[in-house]
Amino acid sequence: MASEHDNGGRGGTMRGPEQRPAVEARGLSFAFGRRPVLRDLVLSVQPGTAFGMLGANGSGKTTLVRLLAGLLKPDSGDVRVLGNPPGPGFSDRIGYMPQLNALYMSLTVRENVEFFARMCGVKDRQARTAAVDSVLELVELADRGRDRITSLSGGMRQRVSLAVALVHTPPVLLLDEPTVGLDPELRATFWKHFGRMTREGTTILISSHTMDDASHCDRLGFLRDGRFIAQGTPDELRSTTGVASASLEDAFLHLVRSGSLDGAPSS
Amino acid sequence: MTFDRTTAIAVRVMREIVRDRRSLALIFLAPLLVMALVGFSFSEKQDTLDRVAPALISVFTLLFTFVLTGISFLRERSQGTLERLYVTPVGRGDVLVGYLLGFLVFAALQSLIILLFTVFVVDVNYRGDLWQMFVVLMVLTIFGVNLGIFASTFARNEFQVVQFIPMLFAPQIFLSGVVMPVEELPGYFQGPAEVLPLTHAVRALREIMLRGEALGDVMSEIAVLAAYATGLLVVAMATVRRT
Numbered sequence A: 001m002a003s004e005h006d007n008g009g010r011g012g013t014m015r016g017p018e019q020r021p022a023v024e025a026r027g028l029s030f031a032f033g034r035r036p037v038l039r040d041l042v043l044s045v046q047p048g049t050a051f052g053m054l055g056a057n058g059s060g061k062t063t064l065v066r067l068l069a070g071l072l073k074p075d076s077g078d079v080r081v082l083g084n085p086p087g088p089g090f091s092d093r094i095g096y097m098p099q100l101n102a103l104y105m106s107l108t109v110r111e112n113v114e115f116f117a118r119m120c121g122v123k124d125r126q127a128r129t130a131a132v133d134s135v136l137e138l139v140e141l142a143d144r145g146r147d148r149i150t151s152l153s154g155g156m157r158q159r160v161s162l163a164v165a166l167v168h169t170p171p172v173l174l175l176d177e178p179t180v181g182l183d184p185e186l187r188a189t190f191w192k193h194f195g196r197m198t199r200e201g202t203t204i205l206i207s208s209h210t211m212d213d214a215s216h217c218d219r220l221g222f223l224r225d226g227r228f229i230a231q232g233t234p235d236e237l238r239s240t241t242g243v244a245s246a247s248l249e250d251a252f253l254h255l256v257r258s259g260s261l262d263g264a265p266s267s
Numbered sequence B: 001m002t003f004d005r006t007t008a009i010a011v012r013v014m015r016e017i018v019r020d021r022r023s024l025a026l027i028f029l030a031p032l033l034v035m036a037l038v039g040f041s042f043s044e045k046q047d048t049l050d051r052v053a054p055a056l057i058s059v060f061t062l063l064f065t066f067v068l069t070g071i072s073f074l075r076e077r078s079q080g081t082l083e084r085l086y087v088t089p090v091g092r093g094d095v096l097v098g099y100l101l102g103f104l105v106f107a108a109l110q111s112l113i114i115l116l117f118t119v120f121v122v123d124v125n126y127r128g129d130l131w132q133m134f135v136v137l138m139v140l141t142i143f144g145v146n147l148g149i150f151a152s153t154f155a156r157n158e159f160q161v162v163q164f165i166p167m168l169f170a171p172q173i174f175l176s177g178v179v180m181p182v183e184e185l186p187g188y189f190q191g192p193a194e195v196l197p198l199t200h201a202v203r204a205l206r207e208i209m210l211r212g213e214a215l216g217d218v219m220s221e222i223a224v225l226a227a228y229a230t231g232l233l234v235v236a237m238a239t240v241r242r243t
């Protein structure tokens, strides 16, 4: 059943620096062949918070997510999710949404979500049906459950993919650009749900290119040259530009354009 | 490995195959067409046909099973769902055995069609029991499914799976007794021929079909084939995590 595992960190109202981070990377380095992607990266996401990863195309966001999901092995350094190295034994505590929506195209919406629920150990049929119902409600696809993925629009497929990541109510969500292709109204709805989830103790790591997503996160990290060159709350990042009225977008462009930022704020 | 997950994967694999109408039609029609073409090309030479029929049945059973499995499993990899499965508690054993069971149903039907069509429509003379021939083909089919999964872990796209066919099949077709009996091959090819799994399938089937032997008489051939199938499954389990 989905509620069987103790949702490590879930329901914890006390939050403080003394708390064990839900997602953690220390001295993390990774290269694809001879192309270094991450270099000595440090990441620490507190339980019950949403951490947004920003960074240019190819800066390594997807690579970091895959390392955290246990799909790639670090060349050096250490990765921990809820205190454990990612691996088959703990992966039911992760909800993973890959950048490209990996779904079985000839199966229906329901069949896809239900299949992955079962893979994640939601064994009981009734519990599974209930979990699928509620997550389809959440992504507003309850009326399309019997449609095949091939007959859905791009944004709808994206929503099914999100539903798959959420269906077993994992305590940690790794979402790689989940809001791509969503209309603004739906995006707002999703952030309402994400907000509720973090309040309930879920930890969300999300990558995005939109300032709208970024503004909803508790903390942001700006990925460049293989590490987070700037980390902080959206307000803190805004102030890095030195201009009082700067928007997140300004901060983003400032970080992209400024040269090597080795001494930059990285709290 | 858990029963629940394995069956869920098997059911899903079967569902996907059934939904794909065109592939489904190909699964059943392609073997018929090929066997008709090959079989009737021998229609003036009943003796030759009777002699090569076991080899033809074996080769095409293996070939169709390989292609069906290899391409389907590759799709799982290229569409990203395999990666997604790896971020669940599913083990390699669950995935592989689930696939094996899911494909096996269709591969078995395919093999049965090949066998029945060759025997009854192409009208090959045979002596042994049909069900015993089918048992041999089932072991070969399991081997073919595992071979398909194994090969697809080294392929990046469908095209490459197809490119494996000449590499994997040409030696087997020439050395395993399809073109000429193994005993008539030059001495230096005898050793390699004995190593090839297809050789043992062809020999077992030939003994049953042509000599009217029983399964018990060809146990050693079946054992070699089964060992190959199991060995491949183990190797595939070690390589299947590659994405």
Ligand SMILES: Nc1ncnc2c1ncn2[C@@H]1O[C@H](COP(=O)(O)OP(=O)(O)OP(=O)(O)O)[C@@H](O)[C@H]1O
Binding pocket: A032, A035, A037, A055, A056, A057, A058, A059, A060, A061, A062, A063, A064, A099
């Ligand atoms: N499978 C792969 N093989 C080789 N190189 C790869 C592979 N995947 C990614 N890379 C390289 O790793 C670097 C980081 O890629 P990654 O996909 O992590 O970027 P990203 O930040 O997610 O980009 P985007 O915003 O476009 O999604 C890029 O230089 C890319 O070329």
Ligand SMILES: [Mg+2]
Binding pocket: A061, A062, A063, A099, A176
């Ligand atoms: Mg990416």
